[in-house]
Amino acid sequence: QVQLQESGPGLVKPSETLSLTCTVSGDSISGYYWSWIRQPPGKRLEWIGCFYRSGSTSYNPSLKSRVTISVDTSKNQFSLKLTSVTAADTAVYYCARDGSGRSFQHWGQGTLVTVSS
């Protein structure tokens, strides 16, 4: 059974870069769509972006200028970098994987990132 676990700082200062890692166990990180999704407090889920097909990426246009998703196959991990953060980037960040047509079938538990000085 595939499992995903987010890790990274829970507090980031305004204008700095948010960096998170998703560690995958129980499955190879090659194949499928591997996504980052976030949820500001009390708000809807927002898809940030994904990588797929051994190197392709797609980003939400609303965040595209600030987002990079990368993968480290040797560690079975993928990462999120979000630059120039503001308080509006405060959210629970999830990593997730699709399941052959099942959209987000597998999710990490989520990690709260607060942007504050």
Added chain:
Amino acid sequence: DIQMTQSPSTLSASVGDRVTITCRASQSFSTWLAWYQQKPGKAPKLLIYKASNLESGVPSRFSGSGSGTEFTLTISSLQPDDFATYYCQQYNSFPWTFGQGTKVEIK
């Protein structure tokens, strides 16, 4: 972007009630739509994929239907464990987008 709008935003119901949640899309697409259940402090859980396919392990009282611009999630007989927030999500085209959520509350 395909905008997803759910109705109602909040729904008050009793155990045993039949509940229907609607999700409308700003553009038509076939069946690349999913439904999720989310409880406070937890990650969303996939209930329905491809508009009408029940995810493994999900009770059969949940069902989905629709295509084009209108989709529905139905709970045939609401159970105590079903009080939660439900989200629809399209994965027909990037950027993948979610509805604003429907909170099912105890009446």
